[in-house]
Structure formats: structure tokens, C-alpha cells
Amino acid sequence: MSKRWYQDNRRDAWRRIARSKGYRTRSAYKLKQIQERFGIIRPGDAVLDVGCHPGGWAQVAAEEVGNEGLVIGVDLLATSPVEGASIIIGDITEEGTITRIREILGERELNVVVSDISPNLTGRYDTDQTISLELSTLVLDAAMGFIPPGGGFVTKIFQGTGIEGLVNAAADRFSNVQRYSPTASRSASSETYLICQNRLPQPRTRGRGKSAMEQLQEHLSELGVVIEQDVDDSKAKVGFRRIAKREEE
Numbered sequence: 001m002s003k004r005w006y007q008d009n010r011r012d013a014w015r016r017i018a019r020s021k022g023y024r025t026r027s028a029y030k031l032k033q034i035q036e037r038f039g040i041i042r043p044g045d046a047v048l049d050v051g052c053h054p055g056g057w058a059q060v061a062a063e064e065v066g067n068e069g070l071v072i073g074v075d076l077l078a079t080s081p082v083e084g085a086s087i088i089i090g091d092i093t094e095e096g097t098i099t100r101i102r103e104i105l106g107e108r109e110l111n112v113v114v115s116d117i118s119p120n121l122t123g124r125y126d127t128d129q130t131i132s133l134e135l136s137t138l139v140l141d142a143a144m145g146f147i148p149p150g151g152g153f154v155t156k157i158f159q160g161t162g163i164e165g166l167v168n169a170a171a172d173r174f175s176n177v178q179r180y181s182p183t184a185s186r187s188a189s190s191e192t193y194l195i196c197q198n199r200l201p202q203p204r205t206r207g208r209g210k211s212a213m214e215q216l217q218e219h220l221s222e223l224g225v226v227i228e229q230d231v232d233d234s235k236a237k238v239g240f241r242r243i244a245k246r247e248e249e
């Protein structure tokens, strides 16, 4: 039997399990596996789920925090109500969305930000990987405005050029940063999750006074990759382009 057949079957199996347990997505099991391994969400926590549509992760987060907890989900797309969660339609990179999250939180502090965010895929791996890298880095910067010392952060990343820029920026802000690939992800997938635990009271020296995005840009320019505006065939606002050394000179 082909590898592809095996992978499709495995994915379908997770989808069936998820459906039978009332979860909206197979991805719900990715967060469940992250939770089993790292215990990133605790009962009573306030959790922000970035890129929450159609709601699978928000369902899992709401179960984990329980009645005393709070879950806020945000997505560009409308998400049907999730029991135990407040859902916002909005772009996490926009100030208006941050304000709405703060309004819902009121006096409460967020404990954890989880993000399964994914851009509109173009189907070309390099483009998708780099746009996704940029988005996840923007989510890390947004999360830094909420997470108190000791708090946690989880984001999806796709293996590829520049990924170390994000991993290093995270490692400058959290005492424990690990990559983890849940078995509910496709085995051939280059998707993995960055699990960041215990936010430091202040960033390590290398990350001080800089945003994660600035650190990523520095890393990319060291690799000879520039960020350019308006990549023709992508819906992203910003994309990456690898430039040859001679182009730089």
C-alpha cells in the first residue's frame, strides 16, 4: 500500500475520532496531545486562541480551563458559538482586535496564548512557509502584550527557511522552548508546534528592546532573504523573497 494511502487513512482516522467525540476538527486532537504532553493550560486559566475557526481548539481549551476559566477565540472568519468561549471576528495583527480582547478580559490576565494560525495557502510551499512564519511571529509579538511572567505560548510553524529566527526570538522570551509534532498531524507534514513555557520577567539580552518581528527580519537578512511588499499572487500584506547575494550588492 502507498505511503500516501497510509497517510490519508491515518488523517481520516483522527477526523473520525474527533467527530465521534463532538470536536469540530481533527486539529482539536493536536491541542489535546500538546496538552497531554506539556500541560500548558491549567484549570481556571484565561486562554486566547488565535486563528480559532472553526472552533476545535477553542472547544478543547474551554474543557481544559473549566468553569472558572475564560477562553477568547479570534479569527478573520466567523466561528459558530463554542460553549465556554467568547469569539471575536478580527485580524490579530490589528490594534482594534487587541482592544476588543482587552475589553473581554477586563481585569483578568491571560495565562496562555495558543495559535494554530494559518494564512490563505497559495499551494507553493516556499511562499506559504514564509508567510506563515511571518504570521506566527506577529502572533508572538501580539501575545507578548498579554502574557504575564510564567505564562505560556504555543504556535504552529512550518519547517523551512528562517524558522530559527522565530525559535530564537521565542527562546529570548521564555525559559523553555521546544518543538513538538503531535501524532494527529500528518506524518509527512512539515507542520510542527513551538511550545513556549514560563515567560521570563524580561527578555534575554539578545532580544531586549526588539520585537520578535525585528529579530526575525535581522535573521532573514543574515540569510539573504528580504521582506518585500505586495507579493503579486499572494493575499498576504507582506511576503518574503530570497535574494541572491549579487542582488544585495
Ligand SMILES: C[S@@+](CC[C@H](N)C(=O)[O-])C[C@H]1O[C@@H](n2cnc3c(N)ncnc32)[C@H](O)[C@@H]1O
Pocket: 024, 025, 027, 028, 050, 051, 052, 053, 054, 055, 056, 057, 058, 074, 075, 076, 077, 090, 091, 092, 093, 116, 117, 118, 119, 120, 135
Ligand atoms: C488551521 S485554521 C485553525 C483551526 C482551529 N485550530 C480549529 O481547530 O478549529 C487557521 C485559522 O487562522 C485564521 N487566520 C489567518 N490569519 C489570521 C489573522 N491575521 N488573524 C486571525 N486569524 C487568522 C484563518 O482564518 C484560519 O481559520
